[in-house]
Amino acid sequence: METQTIKDINKTTKATERISGSEAIVRSLIEEGTEIIYGYPGGAIMPVYDELYKYQGKIHHVLTRHEQGATHSAQGYARISGKVGVAIATSGPGATNLITGIADAQIDSTPMVCITGQVFSHLLGSDAFQETDIVGISTPVTKWNCQVTKASDIPAAIAKAFYIAKSGRPGPVLIDITKDAQIDELDFFYEKCTQVRSYNPIPKTDASSLKAAAEIINKAKKPLIVWGQGVILSEAEAQLKAVIEKADIPAAWTILGASAIPTSHPLNVGMVGMHGNYAPNKLTNECDVLIAIGMRFDDRVTGSLSTYAKQAKVIHFEIDPAEVDKNVKTDVAVLGDAKASLELLLPLLNEVKHTDWLQEFKDLYEIEYEKVIKNDLYPTKEGITMGEVLKEINIQSKGEAAIVSDVGQHQMIACRYADFNVTKSNITSGGLGTMGFGLPAAIGAKMAAPEREVVSISGDGGYQMTIQELGTIFQQKAAVKVVVLNNDFLGMVRQWQQLFFDKRYASTEMVNPNFVAIAEGYYIKAKKVTKREELADAVAEMMASKEAYFLEVCVEKEDNVFPMIPTGASVSDIRLE
């Protein structure tokens, strides 16, 4: 096959300017509305940095402390703003360091454009210094990628990258640009990409499937909605709210769907999945119609597939045809964008009440409250629980903060107990479960939405995977509130060791440094809390701070997260203790 050239070059007669490839990269980013990019310089990307120096009034480059941090920051930026996040790195190790973030963005459908420098095109394949086949390496974890070896291909490649990253089911895109393409000149003009001939981002919504879905929903006695991030990505929050209110349907969320409907909404029945709420998990196997909206039936959501919602008719609203029938066989699939589909569904639904069915959720909530929630939020034992910290943050934030969590026990607690009254407020690594995601993602989120309170919540393990990004917080004066819930353990793994490996705590106990001193080393205000009496004031002080603030809370060492559906078990077998 011949070398790919970008085919969508527009043949208009617009005025062009003779500029370098590297300037074209920066100008193209500006054309796409990019204001902030995250990255790390190096040999093969230096011409671009030289242009960023010249364009620093128009585009702000954030020097992270590691390229992985750049991708997570770009993800945080994208997740809170709905815009495309941009990360940039040099060739070789700079490029490979992006991979974890790219894989994370791929599985969590986050729009991100990554630009990597590459060695001169005449050196490709020669094992040159810092040469790596990043296009080959990133292929399985990108929505699309390409290598550009000619300066004149740059604008169209970037236009295509942004279009693909953002449209349809979003995802990460990588463009690898050789150094000669950056140095050579081209006639620059920029045309946004609005179409790629082989790519159909939003499948057509079929009216008959919508009608079939509405008929099933209207006949349902015990309908249950499970919504995912698709609702947030298509900004269908109002449409979802209208649907659940009109048809009086209890609605539960996947971890990435959190915050699309406020926590306080009476029809919001909580989180599904391994550490989700008792009622929606249990009642998944009691409902007569399961309506999945913009979610993908991840194994952490379904538990054992052979015992998942077998009694129910399944309706799946989905933008990605490959997700339909992938894990759960559907009775009716409604392809298309969630917002448009729900808008069309609403007038087809009957206004009904499901009072008895909703009571079942309330009854099960009471059980969960007595067995789990009460002890998490209002403990009587001596040690501080993670739940208490979230409760204090809720009080101070009025449920309006964006909560950026890392991965592990604290993440489950944060998602379970944080009040989400504003959409796009739960930024976490759901699909990939990337420890180290939280701190850099919080930086990106804060910079994208400086008006919002952004609270990063990490465990002592994940925090230390990207702890160097404290330097980015300091340098950028990003007013991120950084909370570490420290139990001196890799808590989630330890919990599994306790439950499934006879308490053999292999390599999960952490001997931790003086976290306060480290934060202070970066000139970040810091405090450590070890006693319950100090907690409320410390959280209040942190939340009141106009600058970045670090708060370490030493929590009970061996607390477990419940409820829990053990791996491979049925959602019906959710354990409360």
Add this chain to the structure above:
Amino acid sequence: MSTEKQLYTVSIYTENNIGLLNRISAIFQRRHINIESLNTSPSEIEGVSKFTIVVNMDEVNIKKILGQIEKQVEVIKAYYHNLDDIIYQISGLFKIKSELLFEERQIQNIIKESNARIVTVNKDFFILEKSGKKEEIVTLYNQLSKFGIMQYTRSGLIAVTKEEMKISELLETYNN
């Protein structure tokens, strides 16, 4: 839908893109599916390439695989067919010592009966080409191997479908 494994061809119409082979083969590799044969060529539409991949799978899973393939940005459309729904050919090449052609009369009969074609002959060797179903080529291989084959290779399966593909129309709808 059949849950029994059988041979399917996956026909994929794509843009002519340098990285796409990698992207498509990774979809199979990730799910531990062995590719029996793979062929890429131009298609009937200018600028559109066609992959023909043969796999041994069940229908439920091949449908899922198809979804993953079609999801790739530069894939236009993918189809799967069982071998009854397509017209296909495989080609085999055999390099054999020329002296055998004259010394072993049976070889001449084999060539004649198998409808194989002699591509070239020189004083050291001759090249035999046989197109057809895999079994026919394997049969010929078995017949010839007892005389000694210097080199043997078999191509990937190429196929056209009995049904219409309508790729041009599809491209039209994407473009409007």
